[in-house]
Amino acid sequence: MADSVKDGNRGGIGSPGVKAYVYLIFYLQPIVLPYGLTFMSTFKIDNVSYSINGERVFLYSGEFHYFRVPKKDWRKRLDLWKEAGGNCVATYIPWVVHELSEGDIRFGDESYRDLEGFIEVVKEAGLFLIARPGPYSYTELINSGLPTWLVNDYPNILAKRIDGSLIASDAVSYLHPQFLDRVATWYDAVCPLIAKNTINRGGPIIMTQFDNELCGVQVWRGSMDYNPEAMGFGSEDGRFASWLAKRYESVSELNEAHEALYASFGQAKPLSDAAEGSCGRLRSKRDYFDFYTHTISEYALWLTRAMRERDIDTNFVHNSGNPGMNSFFVEMCRALGDNFLLGSDHYYNLDQTWSQNSPTPQWAIGMFQSSETLRLMGYPPTVFELPGGSLSDWPPITAHDVKACTMTNIALGVKGVNYYIFTGGPNPPGTGWTADDYDYGAAISSGGEIRALYHAEKEVGLFLRENQWLAHAHQATDFAVGLDFEQARAENYGSSTDIQVSGSDAYQFLRTGVLTTAFCAGWSPTFVDLSAREWMSDQSLPIYIAGADSMSRDTQHRLVEFLRSGGKIVIGPVLPTLDERFTKCTLLSEFLGVGPSEKATGPVRLTFADLANVSNTGTVYFPKSAPDESEVLGVDEFSGRPVAWSRKFSSGGEAIILGFRWLHGKREHCAMLSKLLLHLGSKKIIRSSNPNVWCVVRTTGQKSMLFALNLSSSDMETEVEIDIGPNSDVISLGKLLVESGSVLTVGL
């Protein structure tokens, strides 16, 4: 572990104590060697990477559905995946395929239900297996993979909107007792088949996924769940009342927060009567979102306990439906602890309505946020569903694009991927939702034909095999970006008219402003978790913080402490004036000697140092009173008022307050960010002459590699120089040609 990542021990979502740095999960599996020999294999996960037999490796997995791929082709196609560099496959075990009518659960009567036969073949092929037994599987099956009898015969279990209407005919309320009873029966049947084939017991199964893309079946159809039975509305010992009673010490405290007049916790409603747009309404909405994610955590606990009780001894995993949902699972990750790993799904297109048809830089920023978030949560960043085709035949997912997509993920820190899907086949009779043939445009066609996509996946597989050291490499970095998990969740509950810059605004600015400018300017940001303390000890890197009106009291306190002890930050467009409960808290701004800010009402001409007319989004905030003891770095030329200033402390600490945000688009933005970071003493690692080629260096300290990403649709040239360590010389790579939609790697 000597060469583990520098930031490896920053993790742990604001856990109060110190998170165990390495949690070891050893399993043994007999591996079949080419010449027929077997030996016991070990499988391990820590916060750096996966390890097999003590060697850090990438998890290179492909989704492979025994219920679709014809049985006669299982081995042949598994071998193809292994030849492509794969070390694992994953499969759903769809409830709808196996429980035909209530209680009639079948395995093996048809070849498409022969789960055990499949597990055996996977083992023979020398691959690992991730089992995904639901309850939900989605996977373009009817009822999102739930049995039809279940959704038809148990209407009470369906999730509801706040007005009592159904969200969708196949969206259940996860904690409804009738639903959990049926899940228990399903688990009684399916879990033993998994349990006896885990790596501990000589089988190939290394991880078990519960459910699928939790919340998706509800929120993607427009609503969180408000099923009154499952959520327990209107009763003092109901789930909702109990949760509120934990959050608020008294009913009067709740009333104050929600601007309500409840006589008891049991009377509280999911949405208070407070005026639309008020802070009371905002708190009430935020509380319901927090309660909702708490119920998800409770459901996950129920499922994992149910699986443990049925002897499944693997690590549990779950896949967030997309990077934007990673933050839904903060409570869940805390509740499930060290035997759990959260991954994410990183699609770029599933039909023509998506924002892009191929990997774009805007998409890549989202993947970077996801990868960094998972790393800060303490996991080796893993993509449990990476495009290996699409549920739509058009727009196409091409070999060229998939290679760029996977290499981008690797460049941005991902340590494991599972292509969704590696190969498909006909859906079991009557179960197909989007089509009867689930070909998916995958690497191996429904009929077994090898497509160009296969060769692309193989190229990546061979790259990973040749560069296994990347599994324990980290990203070389020259500035930090503060991640506030609350900001990442804030778009789910909105804002209030009393708020100038919401958490959601700030989080969006981080992506479309700070991070995009950073990559265009050749800077190498990495994230720090503002809700933890680990980052505070490292004063070598300045931290960029997207400021919103609210920031938790503890985080404000930590920032003050950081500045007092010599740390350096940039913060804007506003300083927080509220704490995490949206009540007044001006700890940080008082320390900085800055009063509240007011939004510019007319046009502003923003000049920063010698950069005239820096484009902004029209959201500029001036300090109401001129900041004391500050050096003004930027002004509005029209009014002469300061828009950027610096406050230095005797400790050597420094805060730059930047009273505006921007949508990255102009070369002035690159110049401005560079001036800011250089002012704060940051040393730039990469110099690239073309803002359209985004450069990332991954390094173990001993070995390093440049990834040059060109996610535009045109070929690009760039001149690159690298300056990694304090003692090393600048490496000049000369002019690099990076083809359109591709990632070029250069060993350093």
Place this chain on the structure above:
Amino acid sequence: MADSVKDGNRGGIGSPGVKAYVYLIFYLQPIVLPYGLTFMSTFKIDNVSYSINGERVFLYSGEFHYFRVPKKDWRKRLDLWKEAGGNCVATYIPWVVHELSEGDIRFGDESYRDLEGFIEVVKEAGLFLIARPGPYSYTELINSGLPTWLVNDYPNILAKRIDGSLIASDAVSYLHPQFLDRVATWYDAVCPLIAKNTINRGGPIIMTQFDNELCGVQVWRGSMDYNPEAMGFGSEDGRFASWLAKRYESVSELNEAHEALYASFGQAKPLSDAAEGSCGRLRSKRDYFDFYTHTISEYALWLTRAMRERDIDTNFVHNSGNPGMNSFFVEMCRALGDNFLLGSDHYYNLDQTWSQNSPTPQWAIGMFQSSETLRLMGYPPTVFELPGGSLSDWPPITAHDVKACTMTNIALGVKGVNYYIFTGGPNPPGTGWTADDYDYGAAISSGGEIRALYHAEKEVGLFLRENQWLAHAHQATDFAVGLDFEQARAENYGSSTDIQVSGSDAYQFLRTGVLTTAFCAGWSPTFVDLSAREWMSDQSLPIYIAGADSMSRDTQHRLVEFLRSGGKIVIGPVLPTLDERFTKCTLLSEFLGVGPSEKATGPVRLTFADLANVSNTGTVYFPKSAPDESEVLGVDEFSGRPVAWSRKFSSGGEAIILGFRWLHGKREHCAMLSKLLLHLGSKKIIRSSNPNVWCVVRTTGQKSMLFALNLSSSDMETEVEIDIGPNSDVISLGKLLVESGSVLTVGL
């Protein structure tokens, strides 16, 4: 004109009479030939193309701002454009640059205000000029190009939201008398400079644009204009009351429509008190949108009359801000008549928030809709702003992408383009909005450097010069798509809860379903204007109609007539039950013998002929009673109810009713559309083996060319066969390789 386009005389937005087929506008200009000779040039516009000296040509123009490009570089850069194949340049004449304080209007005191000098140099360079004197110019100048004194000193002229608040600090109410007075003064100064340099008077100016992207400054900021003074609310002789009195014969008729209780027209409000979601509310919203576009038409009439009074004798033009806005200008086009030409702006990216960074197929469908709409309006489709750079430095507009963009437009029927911009320079002092240097990433940089983009534009210029015959080519077509202008406008006023499929839903389905499937399947659709009568005489092509709940009584009548006389149509997902005023009208469905439809509530498994499980958007409509005398073509397997059926008439006419819509994505969609069209006797022109290469044939009858569009990010191969005429042999082109993001042309 013998070889003019087949569909050339279909045009004319539902004009009651017959539109003049060719409106001739002849102008004479002395053209400087390379060896110093001059002769009088003619310039002509008709509904097929532009013509110079009697020869049909493409208008190949580049935006060139005398107020930005240094004067010393004017001639050099104009020559570069001419060398690139350009025959025209365009320039704004920004009010903000010339009227420094009220009444202080300057030309020529600074080189960046030397409009006349510029016109002279353009003439010397042998190029035509499009003059764009505002009032608005936008062009990334402060106040969208209006003088600061104007927006500061005349607060009453600003446009307002319905709640009385300002839309933006620089959005004026177009018809406000104080604003028009100031425009008159500006026109007094600027128009004579244009007038004396028109082609009729020996100058280079062939067209004059009034204003810029009308409505954009209001609706892009979130609202139509409700300025009470300009709109004349609350008074019997106010604009709004007068307009309503023309639309409704009596106040009681208005009250019935708006579900209101007004005592007089003057009492009517922009939004009636009718219940949210009711048809009364919908009618009231639609009426306000119609009134709003009527005021735009009135403004355009005022501007063009003001320019004529000031002796400008050129054709007038205007640029719709984007394809979605073309339909805003239906009234305006009718009001301005034959001396006017509407074009559109066809951008694909101006900053990172756009849907795509490069031309994509989804974008191309929008451009096709735009080009066809402009053609049906009676104009040679013209793009007055085509990307020649971007106001953002990032994402980049590359040479490769611009070539694909322009060639796509040409493939889809565009006959004239103006790159925005060809070259830029520093903004006049204090006028820049996005930056001080307006480099724009253009073909020729701010400093005069020739970029790769220039060579791309030159390649296209040379292609156009070599293939001038394309100016009078039309698209070979094998089925028609019915354009209902009302559907194209419907997203501006929404829907009501009583409506199953709104006009906006139908219009979206046309784009994301019918047209996308058509191009993927190798069909060659062209539009017909359902509000006119021209298409009715041509029964050779079946017409696909996206059915909404409402369709004008006249159009329903025309469709009945068309079917009675042997025409063939496909219509769905519903048949109209309402007329253009949302009152009951079942002319068409009664003729087809089909009662009202009802939406499927549960899951549907849709089978069409031998295609099982055709994916749909979940919006399936069954006939309430089984259709009489019909052949069922598709059923829901679960309920057994028909979802597609055909009704034949003794005339040979046939209607297929398809009770569902789809988002194109599956190969089954291609197969289904092909079955439908072949069933109706259509003969397919193009067979292409790859759905990702979209093929279009343009032909004069004598000469033809295939355009193969690959707007994906990967190279594509396709095998192509062409079968153009009834007597010609099938032309096999073998396997074509089309590079990513490019358009391949093959002469046939």
